[in-house]
């Protein structure tokens with residue numbers, strides 16, 4: 001597959017290290033594009049819910065693909081989100097064409113574009129509220145896990161997939177108004193600051209729409225997520241579009257992703273000094 005040359009790509013909410021993450025699809029997508037600038041707009045590695053035992057090879061391959069892009073000259077801007085907020089203490093670090101930051105303002109072909117994750121708008125990331133949000137997050141993870149099991153069964157029976165969390169979310173009117181509030185808040189703030197575009201992530205709701213108020217207008221964009229929507233924002237020919245991952249377009253690309261979890265030797269912890277003891281090596285000699 002030929003790589004599609006693009007000016008800017010914005011992705012967010014990959015949530016690497018969680019069960020809901022579609023790492024294989026992310027790898028396929030990254031392999032298919034060649035952007036000059038890649039903006040990772042928060043919640044890339046899910047440090048909140050980080051489970052040392054769960055980081056499959058496919059998730060590592062996402063990082064490898066991003067590294068490949070870096071070594072091929074793509075400028076990568078990693079903007080921190082709430083699930084990777086522990087990286088915020090290193091914000092504004094720059095290393096070659098890699099940059100870590102909390103927000104960024106880019107002038108793209110004369111248009112001022114403001115990019116940040118968006119968790120700054122919710123109060124749930126502080127103190128005990130944060131703990132609740134975390135627990136909620138685990139519940140969400142479990143929901144996704146049960147959902148993928150049921151989908152596996154449905155697929156085996158030749159039936160169509162269903163999305164639990166989409167149903168849960170869509171049925172809750174509160175969530176809908178919360179999304180609306182989020183978009184409105186971001187847009188109003190961007191208008192106040194006289195930006196032409198504002199780009200967020202965080203709410204897992206891909207979007208591109210113009211917001212007009214008495215003060216002016218702005219184009220609000222959201223890159224969505226790679227848990228459910230599998231979307232990214234792409235900028236080319238002076239225009240932003242929402243990319244939607246479609247499995248059919250990537251059938252051929254599936255092969256390169258190797259899963260080797262099962263081939264790993266069984267490891268035993270013996271003492272603090274000897275951390276690894278590999279049975280298979282001892283048997284072979």
Ligand SMILES: [Mn+2]
Pocket residue numbers: 042043081082083117119201202203
């Ligand atoms: Mn977030």
